[in-house]
Amino acid sequence: MRRVGLEQIQDDDILARPLYDIEGRRLLNAGVRLTPSIVQRLLEKGVTSVYIEDELSEDVEIHGILTDETRNRAKLTIRNEMNRLASRGEIDYGAISDVVDHILEEMLSTRVDVLNANDIRTQDELVYAHSINVCIMAIALATKLSLPPSKIKSIAMGAIMHDIGKALIPKELFNKKDPTPAEEAEIRKHPLLGYHVIKDLAEASATAKITVLMHHEQINGGGYPMGLNGDYIHYSARIVGICDAFDQAINDGHYKNVYQTTDAVEYLIGASGHIFDKSLVDTFIKIVPIYPEGTIVLLSNGMFAIVVKNNPVYMTRPVVRPFYNPKTGIKYDRSYIIDLQHELSIKIVREINVNLRDIG
Numbered sequence: 162m163r164r165v166g167l168e169q170i171q172d173d174d175i176l177a178r179p180l181y182d183i184e185g186r187r188l189l190n191a192g193v194r195l196t197p198s199i200v201q202r203l204l205e206k207g208v209t210s211v212y213i214e215d216e217l218s219e220d221v222e223i224h225g226i227l228t229d230e231t232r233n234r235a236k237l238t239i240r241n242e243m244n245r246l247a248s249r250g251e252i253d254y255g256a257i258s259d260v261v262d263h264i265l266e267e268m269l270s271t272r273v274d275v276l277n278a279n280d281i282r283t284q285d286e287l288v289y290a291h292s293i294n295v296c297i298m299a300i301a302l303a304t305k306l307s308l309p310p311s312k313i314k315s316i317a318m319g320a321i322m323h324d325i326g327k328a329l330i331p332k333e334l335f336n337k338k339d340p341t342p343a344e345e346a347e348i349r350k351h352p353l354l355g356y357h358v359i360k361d362l363a364e365a366s367a368t369a370k371i372t373v374l375m376h377h378e379q380i381n382g383g384g385y386p387m388g389l390n391g392d393y394i395h396y397s398a399r400i401v402g403i404c405d406a407f408d409q410a411i412n413d414g415h416y417k418n419v420y421q422t423t424d425a426v427e428y429l430i431g432a433s434g435h436i437f438d439k440s441l442v443d444t445f446i447k448i449v450p451i452y453p454e455g456t457i458v459l460l461s462n463g464m465f466a467i468v469v470k471n472n473p474v475y476m477t478r479p480v481v482r483p484f485y486n487p488k489t490g491i492k493y494d495r496s497y498i499i500d501l502q503h504e505l506s507i508k509i510v511r512e513i514n515v516n517l518r519d520i521g
Contacts, residue, residue, distance in 0.1 A: 163218035163455030166210045170195050177212040185233040221455050235260045236289040243328035261317045296321040298404035316397045319372025326355030353386045372397040381435040399438040459510045463488050478502045
């Protein structure tokens with residue numbers, strides 16, 4: 162299994178995972194052959210990539226972080242609560258808390274040690290999916306930091322609600338590619354607006370409230386809404402700020418400037434110590450593989466290879482299966498596997514996009 166852009170789909174490609182809409186209705190079943198007409202309909206619905214089964218990725222396993230049922234329920238709940246807030250000025254905090262409990266239960270029961278960035282890439286209902294992704298990553302990071310369960314729940318609540326204030330800002334502002342300074346200032350009100358929604362809710366923890374308020378603050382004081390710096394920024398908000406920035410990097414709202422995982426990780430590293438908390442970034446990149454399973458990469462020996470399995474200790478040195486050398490034209494047998502943890506003379510140069518039709 163591997164994730165590919167719809168522009169890379171070939172006529173004999175098979176859908177590996179079912180596709181759902183936000184209501185939980187199944188759009189396509191796994192096993193469907195992705196014909197040109199189906200691909201066109203997916204493009205019209207805003208879908209840009211899917212998981213496929215093909216010969217190249219036949220033995221690559223990518224386990225979803227959440228079940229489709231839990232993810233769809235979470236997206237629907239966030240959508241409903243943001244609509245409720247926009248129309249009635251209130252939210253059902255208990256409904257959101259129940260969803261977070263389900264997410265926590267699934268993630269903690271399966272002991273997710275490594276997040277596959279391809280599994281948190283999305284293409285539909287972006288605002289709602291973004292909230293779920295940030296929640297997932299915040300739980301994973303807080304768990305890696307060995308925080309107590311009650312603290313993880315509070316951070317998760319702040320993470321899933323971090324953008325809830327956007328429901329009180331005109332939607333058209335978020336769809337503008339180049340907002341004016343005045344419009345940008347309006348958009349930047351969303352942390353404060355979200356905080357005011359939950360600040361008087363007795364059932365909401367102080368950690369969740371402060372996370373919503375501070376998730377856009379920066380270590381160097383260049384963030385908003387208060388321009389706080391360093392330790393004045395609550396620990397939970399520093400966690401969620403990293404997760405928020407990473408998900409934005411790999412899931413751009415206008416499908417432009419979407420970072421590859423490598424670039425997104427390098428962005429976090431480059432910004433650590435002045436935008437993000439360095440120690441938290443150092444921990445975060447230990448749970449996000451730079452080259453997720455199913456990624457096609459160029460090796461330093463000139464071979465094209467697919468990442469078969471990540472090494473949770475050495476994220477830059479996964480197990481790969483070479484399949485082609487463009488310099489020699491040699492195709493390699495499926496049994497040829499290289500564990501880069503042990504084959505130190507070879508390294509990954511970069512992630513690449515390959516049209517398999519060109520290889521033949």
